[in-house]
Ligand SMILES: Cc1cc2nc3c(=O)[nH]c(=O)nc-3n(C[C@H](O)[C@H](O)[C@H](O)COP(=O)(O)OP(=O)(O)OC[C@H]3O[C@@H](n4cnc5c(N)ncnc54)[C@H](O)[C@@H]3O)c2cc1C
């Protein structure tokens with residue numbers, strides 16, 4: 001019998017698990033995919049928004065502001081990359097100025113630190129490549145960039161290090177309530193459920209409550225990712241005014257020095273993560289309006305993610321009508337930025353439920369001061385590299401030439417809790433294949449390492465989702 | 479261990495092999511050859527087809543046989559070979575840092591360096607094909623590695639985008655492996671591959687070639703299930719209504735090669751916009767005097783024979799450079815081209831070698847952007863015509879080779895320009 005089952009191992013579910021893992025609770029995370037962070041968490045703009053955008057009186061507004069402020073400590077605890085590089089909302093003309101002022105005032109109500117409206121000469125000094133026509137910008141110094149999947153992977157790993165369990169490849173299709181308890185898929189018994197199933201949160205809730213009062217409609221966003229050669233194109237996260245044509249498209253550096261461009265916004269079916277000619281064309285046009293010399297020919301990958309747009313317009317984070325069942329639904333943008341605050345809010349809902357049941361949540365157990373950081377060989381100094389090789393000779397095998405990833409890094413990524421199981425799982429964790437050749441060189445080598453370390457046949461190695469075999473030989477043929 | 483060399487060669491493909499053994503022929507020249515793979519031979523190790531060596535050895539060899547000859551001459555030489563050793567950086571044009579699986583973190587010093595790192599394939603991102611991101615999409619060279627080196631099966635129903643040589647070779651290879659190759663789509667109205675490969679790899683196997691077509695959609699949630707191609711207009715935009723779909727589990731991309739230029743960039747060598755490799759002169763010297771480049775790292779070649787030829791030249795001149803005290807002071811002539819050309823190499827010409835001996839001719843290699851049945855190649859310095867040559871059957875898949883008479887260059891000229899007159 002579990003105390004809490006969390007459905008969905010995206011950034012919401014993972015950070016909730018990480019927070020709850022500090023208590024003596026039996027926790028289980030159930031994820032339908034073969035890895036954590038495979039939903040919206042793996043395909044988004046990767047921005048930790050400053051928090052001036054969502055209305056001050058909404059849950060989104062409050063949790064964005066609060067979540068952003070929590071990121072420094074969280075990055076320290078979980079050892080994921082995070083940089084506060086600041087953002088600029090660019091504008092032209094009187095209408096934009098009014099819009100920027102509104103954002104500024106909304107931000108003030110949420111106590112967003114350091115907001116300023118900057119003049120033309122200042123913004124062109126800060127961003128030499130933007131279109132000369134931009135006249136002013138709202139500057140938010142606390143906006144940051146991170147690696148969203150690494151946030152979720154790190155949080156899962158941390159929670160598992162404290163004893164939480166992770167069940168992959170398991171789609172929740174049935175939930176029954178028997179007395180005070182729930183039984184999931186006819187087998188898993190738990191006292192409480194936290195539904196963090198992203199675009200499927202409404203489907204999950206419908207399994208237990210036929211009179212569900214909200215719906216999630218998916219909206220797709222498509223992206224370009226440019227080679228590191230384009231690094232330095234922009235120094236801050238660039239947005240355009242909400243009034244500006246092409247609203248919503250951003251240009252920003254990524255945590256590893258690439259440039260990310262996107263998204264657009266298109267209503268689609270759930271899980272429809274494809275890209276389209278039209279969508280990419282729109283993103284391209286928007287990008288060129290912001291940065292006319294934007295080197296789109298340096299594109300190395302296109303991808304898309306699906307936002308979980310709630311019918312209520314705001315995050316839905318509450319204990320539902322069914323006691324012991326908590327919904328964390330409609331976590332659209334700025335869900336990544338708000339995630340630490342969402343997890344904190346869920347912790348307090350869980351605490352209230354425990355008080356009500358007379359089984360107090362605390363006291364907290366002794367937890368490590370931080371997750372064991374990954375060793376990124378390419379970021380080490382010469383002396384540290386020599387030391388790393390002396391400690392593990394597999395650091396002398398550079399598997400990925402573009403990102404300079406060693407075999408030892410890959411093996412570690414596979415054997416940690418919430419470890420990599422697929423080619424892309426390895427890529428998200430330690431970056432072989434994330435560079436300009438997109439795995440052309442290292443792919444065969446990573447396939448061999450995965451097969452060896454997981455004790456499976458090469459032909460069983462998957463690229464991404466269950467069944468996405470890299471090779472086509474089949475195991476039986478051998 | 480003596481870490482001091484006269485010449486250090488980075489990359490052990492055919493370019494590195496030829497450059498290293500040629501350099502080591504000069505007595506007293508100490509040469510190191512560094513290769514990140516476990517074997518020498520470079521990309522040739524996965525080329526088990528024939529078509530190599532007709533010019534260089536006057537024999538038709540497979541890629542592996544060709545590589546073997548180069549490896550034999552290295553083994554017979556005094557060259558120190560470092561295998562499973564990746565060069566991470568080169569500082570001040572002399573200090574080479576490498577990470578070796580057997581020796582660990584190593585620094586070598588070289589009087590001169592030869593870059594011979596080969597090239598890489600352009601990936602899906604460089605062509606932008608909308609759709610999902612299933613498994614089963616490979617660059618043709620990666621698939622070739624899986625099939626020919628690892629002994630894997632990559633797919634059963636195959637479509638190929640791009641009619642570059644590797645794609646053509648793989649069309650035949652996959653067919654022989656028992657896969658069904660459904661077709662090859664090429665964006666341009668002509669193929670960029672060698673004519674002999676079109677005939678021997680497609681026509682002989684009845685594999686259709688769709689010119690002026692591109693892949694407009696990729697479908698499949700896990701493994702690739704289906705692709706859609708469409709005809710393109712003169713601006714390469716897909717024409718709606720011309721779509722054809724193919725159920726397939728594999729898509730191979732043969733959409734171009736780019737010199738492997740991580741190290742060149744890191745050293746801030748001057749790069750050339752057309753070759754996308756470092757700017758070089760006819761002695762194969764880059765903008766950094768102690769650094770030389772040859773083979774696919776300097777410019778993508780279609781025949782390995784030419785790689786070996788220029789690499790031998792690089793090896794010879796580098797060896798002399800490493801022993802010469804006084805650096806060359808002569809100002810080089812810049813070679814420019816008109817719009818008809820997509821590539822020219824070398825981009826600088828000098829008239830004297832490092833021993834101050836006059837050079838008579840320089841080999842110039844050019845690639846046209848589209849095919850011509852007949853045209854004039856004209857070289858001018860300002861308005862003065864220096865050379866005029868008739869060429870038949872020019873195609874982008876086959877480089878044009880010309881010998882430029884260096885004695886005919888006016889002494890005062892700073893640039894010469896190659897024009898194509900139709
Ligand atoms: C295009 C785009 C851009 C964005 N940009 C930003 C940004 O820059 N900054 C920001 O703060 N936010 C951004 N967001 C929002 C942010 O990405 C999301 O709010 C966040 O990732 C949501 O995390 P989640 O854990 O709630 O959902 P998800 O990451 O989608 O996780 C839900 C998980 O539940 C699993 N699941 C679903 N159904 C079941 C089932 N039946 N059984 C078991 N498991 C199930 C899924 O497989 C998935 O792993 C963006 C979103 C998109 C799509």
Ligand SMILES: Cc1cc2nc3c(=O)[nH]c(=O)nc-3n(C[C@H](O)[C@H](O)[C@H](O)COP(=O)(O)OP(=O)(O)OC[C@H]3O[C@@H](n4cnc5c(N)ncnc54)[C@H](O)[C@@H]3O)c2cc1C
Pocket residue numbers: 488489490491492493494512513514515519520521522525528529530531541563564565566594595596597619622643644647738772773774775779780781782783785
């Ligand atoms: C599929 C295919 C078919 C071909 N068909 C023909 C044909 O029929 N006839 C023909 O004549 N030619 C053919 N060629 C062309 C010929 O093989 C190439 O032009 C030739 O191999 C290029 O030689 P290279 O030495 O410049 O590069 P490569 O052969 O690519 O060698 C470069 C070497 O450098 C190493 N290296 C790179 N970076 C580093 C580093 N940092 N540290 C250490 N080592 C490094 C690499 O591992 C590699 O071994 C074909 C090529 C291919 C790919």
